[in-house]
Amino acid sequence: MECLSSVKILQKKTFLVLLVICTASFLLHMNHINWTMEVFHRSPASHSLAHKHTNVAFLKTHKTASSTLQNILFRFAEHNNLTMALPRSNCAPLFCYPKVFSSHFVHPVTLRANMITSHMRFNKTALQRLMPYDTKYITILREPASMFESLFTYYSRHSG
Template identity: 40%
Template sequence: MVYRTVPRLGLVVCVAGFIGIFTVYKLCTSIESEFVETYKAYKRPGSYRGIAGADIYADYKNGTPCRSVTDIVFLKIHKCSSTTVQNLLLRFGEKHDLTFVLPPHANYLGDPQNTSFDRKYMIEYPDVKYNILCHHTRFNEENIVNLMPSDSVYITILRDPVTMYESLFTYAGFAQYSKIFGGDPVTNLAQYFNRSVEYSNHLLRSARPIS
């Protein structure tokens, strides 16, 4: 009885495996075919440019391949993975010999609490075209537009304000500056909100830039 069952079980496993492999193959073939057809439709003159997935391959305009973007303004926001993106931009700029808008020291273009972007807060070089602005600053449209090339791409990162505040509360040491000691981060945050006016006033008096 055992010897008869084992071959049958092996046959069932082999058939099931074959069906699984065949199903995956057909699925991959279908996806590939759909992408190729989508890309062809996307590439045709007059086609709709918003077809999902097509622009991850290339952004065609008038039959010419898209060019690399080298003029970038990145509005850096705290606790939104902005330092990760900033480092990618710094490496990209270094690789392509681009010019950065840099502060004379630290990581801020200006005083983050009192001023928005102005050329006086950056290191100026004579007769230089600036390509990338990716350090912390308060956005000032007029001043940035006057500095950066007209074809610059403006990008930023947005995050759920609740989770962002939770992260910022711990990272910036709000509990310590509010004289809240002894609890875990969640308990400290709850205590802060229970007496938010008192603690907020204290934070304002002892405010410091967030690096």
């Protein structure tokens, strides 16, 4: 009888722990709680989180999970009310790729951009003229043999 009682108490405790975890997860997911790891790493003297970098030029490269990161950056821009540079309709969706990038390829409505995230032929001068001075330039690199294999497989499936 005592063993059965211990099992029921353990089940109740387990249920309560799972309930707390699920509730916290739900609240985090629904943005009712703003939680970041910086909260645990701040010194008591510092009361603010690190500065967000909101000016980003993502140099997208083929077959490197760049579409995934592009999607994350689109969501970040939307969440933070940032302007994303978008191509003119005659250049869409790749800023007239494979031509070398020019700010003439950017839609005029998005010229005061905080972010740019698309395939483009890198042109440092044109990007520096377009983007704010404190822009962070990022890309993704992939081991060349693995990338070539992925490109070969991708184009083999999508060509004649």
